[in-house]
Amino acid sequence: MSQPLLEVRDLVRHYPTGQWLRAGPAVRAVNGVSFDIAPGETLALVGESGSGKSTLARVLLRLEQPDGGTVRFDGTDIFTLDRRALAAIRRRMQIVFQDPSGALNPRMTVGAAVAEGMEIHRLGTPREHPARVAALLEEVGLDPSLAARYPRALSGGQRQRVVIARALAVEPQFLVLDEPVSALDVSVQAQVLNLLLELQRRRGLAYLYIAHDLAVVRQIAHRVAVMYLGRLVETGPTETLLAAPLHPYTQALVSAAPDPEPGARPARIVLSGDPPSPSAIPAGCPFHPRCFLPARDARCHSELPPLRPLGFGVVACHHAASPPAAPGPTPPS
Amino acid sequence: MIGAALWQRPGGRLGLVLLATVLLVVLFAPAVLPPPYLQPDLEQGRFLPPGAGHLLGTDDLSRDVLSRVVAGGRVSLAVAAGAVALSLTLGTLVGMVAGYAGGWLDMVLMRLVDAALAVPRLFLLLIVVGIMERIPLGVLIVTIGATGWFGTSRLVRAEVLRLRTLEFVRGAEALGAGHLRILGRHLLPNVLGPLTAATTLAVGDVILLEAGLSFLGLGVQPPTPSWGGMIFWSRSDLVTAPWISLAPGVAIVLTVVAVNLVGDALQDASGEQPR
Numbered sequence: 114m115s116q117p118l119l120e121v122r123d124l125v126r127h128y129p130t131g132q133w134l135r136a137g138p139a140v141r142a143v144n145g146v147s148f149d150i151a152p153g154e155t156l157a158l159v160g161e162s163g164s165g166k167s168t169l170a171r172v173l174l175r176l177e178q179p180d181g182g183t184v185r186f187d188g189t190d191i192f193t194l195d196r197r198a199l200a201a202i203r204r205r206m207q208i209v210f211q212d213p214s215g216a217l218n219p220r221m222t223v224g225a226a227v228a229e230g231m232e233i234h235r236l237g238t239p240r241e242h243p244a245r246v247a248a249l250l251e252e253v254g255l256d257p258s259l260a261a262r263y264p265r266a267l268s269g270g271q272r273q274r275v276v277i278a279r280a281l282a283v284e285p286q287f288l289v290l291d292e293p294v295s296a297l298d299v300s301v302q303a304q305v306l307n308l309l310l311e312l313q314r315r316r317g318l319a320y321l322y323i324a325h326d327l328a329v330v331r332q333i334a335h336r337v338a339v340m341y342l343g344r345l346v347e348t349g350p351t352e353t354l355l356a357a358p359l360h361p362y363t364q365a366l367v368s369a370a371p372d373p374e375p376g377a378r379p380a381r382i383v384l385s386g387d388p389p390s391p392s393a394i395p396a397g398c399p400f401h402p403r404c405f406l407p408a409r410d411a412r413c414h415s416e417l418p419p420l421r422p423l424g425f426g427v428v429a430c431h432h433a434a435s436p437p438a439a440p441g442p443t444p445p446s
Numbered sequence: 447m448i449g450a451a452l453w454q455r456p457g458g459r460l461g462l463v464l465l466a467t468v469l470l471v472v473l474f475a476p477a478v479l480p481p482p483y484l485q486p487d488l489e490q491g492r493f494l495p496p497g498a499g500h501l502l503g504t505d506d507l508s509r510d511v512l513s514r515v516v517a518g519g520r521v522s523l524a525v526a527a528g529a530v531a532l533s534l535t536l537g538t539l540v541g542m543v544a545g546y547a548g549g550w551l552d553m554v555l556m557r558l559v560d561a562a563l564a565v566p567r568l569f570l571l572l573i574v575v576g577i578m579e580r581i582p583l584g585v586l587i588v589t590i591g592a593t594g595w596f597g598t599s600r601l602v603r604a605e606v607l608r609l610r611t612l613e614f615v616r617g618a619e620a621l622g623a624g625h626l627r628i629l630g631r632h633l634l635p636n637v638l639g640p641l642t643a644a645t646t647l648a649v650g651d652v653i654l655l656e657a658g659l660s661f662l663g664l665g666v667q668p669p670t671p672s673w674g675g676m677i678f679w680s681r682s683d684l685v686t687a688p689w690i691s692l693a694p695g696v697a698i699v700l701t702v703v704a705v706n707l708v709g710d711a712l713q714d715a716s717g718e719q720p721r
Contacts, residue, residue: 174620200622208620210613218614220635229631230621276617283621 117149118187118287118319119173119206125181126165126172130392138392142168144343145182152286155313155320157330157351159366160340161388166323169340170289173321174208175199186287204234207280211292213272217264223250223275224260230283249278254308270301274308281312287319294329306332327370331355336426339363342391342399349426359423359433361406398431408432451715452708458715461707468701472519485509493687503689505680515693518671523701525587525666526652532591534645537598538637542629544599545606556603559596567593568658575664586665590652601644605637646709650702657698673698 124146130137142165150156160166171177173184175191184191186202194202210216217226227249228242237245247257253274264272273293280288290309294302306329312318322333330337331351338348339362347360358364365382384403389395395402401413412431420427423434452458492508502511544555562570570593575581609615609632618632657674659665666672668679673694680690 171616176616176619203620203622206620208617210617212613216613216617218618218632218636221631229618229623233622233624233627279617279621 116188118152118154119150119321120185121149121173121182122147122185123182124169124172124179124184126168126177127180140390140392141343141394142391143172143179144394146340146343146345147182148338148345148348150287150319150321152319153313153317154336155322155334157322157324157334157337158340159324159327159330159337162325163342163388163391164340165343165391166325166340167291170208170291170321170323173289174203174206176208200234204230204283205285206287206289207283207285208289208291209273209276209280209293212296213269213276214264214296216276217272217279219264221263222260223262223264223267226264226275227260227279227282230279234283236283245282246278249282250275252281252312253278254304268301269297270305273297273305277305277308277312281316285318287321289321289323291323292325293322295325302329309333327355327366330370339366342388342394344399344429345420345427346400346430347426347428348420349424349428353425357424359426359428360400360430361404361433362400365405398429400430406430406432452711455711455714457707458711461704461709461711464700464704465708468519468697468704469523472516472523475516476513476520493683495687496689502693503687505687505690506683511690511693514671514676515673515697518673518676518694519697519701521583521666521670521672522653522656522674522698525583525590525656525672526649528587529590529594529652529656530645530648532588533594533598533648534641535595536592537595538602538634538641540595541599541602542606542633542637545603546610546625546629546633552603556600559599562593563596563600567655571655571659572664575659581664581667583666583670586656586659590655590659594648594652598641598644598648601641602637605640606633609633609636643709643713646705646712650705650709653698653702653705 124143126143128140128142130140144165146165146169148156158166158169168177172179175184179192186206189198189202191199191202217223221229224243224246227246231237231242231245232239243260246260250257250259255271255274255278259267259271259275264275267275277293293309294305297305309320310333313320320333322330324330327337334351336348337351337354338345339354339360340346341362347354347358347363349359354363355367355370358367362384365384368380368382382405384405386403389399389402397412397414397416398404398418401409404413409432416431418429418431420429452462490504490508492504492506496503496511502515505511505514540555540559544552571589574589574593575586578585615628615632618628623632653673656665656672657677660672660674661678663678666675668675676694677691680687684691
């Protein structure tokens with residue numbers, strides 16, 4: 114594997130709760146997460162709401178400070194940078210948010226929004242900006258005449274394209290896509306996903322694609338990382354992870370995702386209960402209260418399973434075994 | 447766009463027409479009215495009831511009441527506009543700093559505002575105005591303006607706190623925007639909208655406040671006319687020559703009603719719940 118573009122090591126982010134002197138239990142949103150992303154690669158980060166994936170995204174871009182760990186972008190530790198160096202590196206990593214209606218300033222025209230990054234980083238002269246804005250709007254499949262409009266005049270899909278153009282204006286190498294299509298209609302989702310794939314091919318972008326289910330992951334990701342209560346529980350290449358998930362939580366997610374190929378599909382695994390609160394994470398394996406593996410035992414209650422290599426990826430489960438000959442999760446007994 | 451929405455509401459339309467009338471009269475009437483407001487009409491005499499020569503009569507010093515109402519309107523409205531502009535600036539500044547900076551600065555600023563809000567505004571004004579012998583118009587404007595921004599700052603702070611969580615502010619940060627750009631280009635323009643309605647309503651408050659102060663003899667000083675002052679100085683003639691105080695009184699009521707109608711309509715139009 115080539116030199117990674119992004120190296121995340123043991124990232125921790127806790128939120129203190131309570132007021133004044135009476136401190137409550139900290140919300141442990143991100144609990145020691147490590148992964149790499151290669152240039153031009155898409156890593157999908159999948160987890161339920163509350164699993165800490167959006168917090169992770171904000172910390173990666175240093176929109177929030179971590180409580181521990183490092184993030185290296187192209188070899189530079191982004192948490193030790195001063196303001197100027199941080200501004201320079203931010204140009205190279207951008208974010209696209211979930212809700213395109215909140216992601217655009219309602220008092221700014223589309224053109225002004227797209228040009229803002231160029232102004233901040235002094236890319237080209239102000240005279241060149243309108244032409245660059247028009248080119249970017251065309252690149253994301255919008256009519257350049259939309260530059261004079263305000264966001265309220267646009268549809269959800271158009272807005273998300275504007276948000277993408279705004280991020281691309283500073284010519285980044287890496288985009289965090291925080292559930293970029295989950296607020297859109299299904300037909301529009303496919304168009305935006307295709308746009309993202311095309312942009313990746315044309316510009317060699319690396320993506321961290323955050324999703325709460327596996328529905329779109331198959332289309333866009335090279336690798337998948339599954340997050341549960343602030344930790345990665347399994348990472349692997351998309352194909353093998355979807356075909357033969359190793360961690361019981363991944364198995365449940367896979368069984369819930371619609372299968373593109375009709376026919377014999379394994380029984381749906383329905384997890385019991387809600388995920389525990391990130392302020393009261395269970396001891397031992399954080400998944401043990403909801404685990405359905407027949408092999409689960411006392412060790413699961415006391416000992417945190419480390420991520421260990423298994424098959425084509427890594428998995429954090431004491432009892433995960435190499436996939437059986439027939440792919441697909443074993444239905445729970 | 448907001449103007450059209452205003453015009454579509456009967457209250458807004460009535461308010462706009464009334465307000466425009468008041469402003470037009472106050473601004474342009476002096477050009478057409480012959481007797482200057484300070485010059486006594488010694489030929490006709492004092493306490494003339496409304497009639498042909500003096501449309502609204504004359505006062506105890508034989509001055510034309512209509513001219514004085516018009517001239518007093520200029521003073522009263524200038525005080526209101528100046529004071530509201532000052533409160534708006536101060537309140538927006540403090541509210542944005544508190545909401546954006548957060549932490550201890552927010553704490554300190556908001557506790558100070560709480561303390562100031564706990565004291566009735568008139569008391570604050572009386573403290574300042576009471577210790578001065580003569581009150582120049584500028585001092586009056588600054589005093590009223592400097593005691594009127596507390597509520598505005600809370601409003602702005604709340605709005606900034608709401609906006610800060612929206613993704614476009616995060617996105618601007620991720621783009622590398624500095625604090626000034628985020629404050630000036632992303633927060634300020636979005637704060638001004640909700641402020642418009644509150645500001646309009648504040649104009650009505652300040653007109654009444656200035657009238658009240660002048661009525662207490664602590665506002666605009668004679669011979670400069672102001673609406674409140676005219677009522678104060680003619681109070682002893684209320685029974686014998688009611689038109690002297692009635693004319694500025696009606697002017698105050700008309701203006702405040704107009705301003706409040708516009709403010710309410712603005713609030714409706716911007717989709718906000720009325721207070």
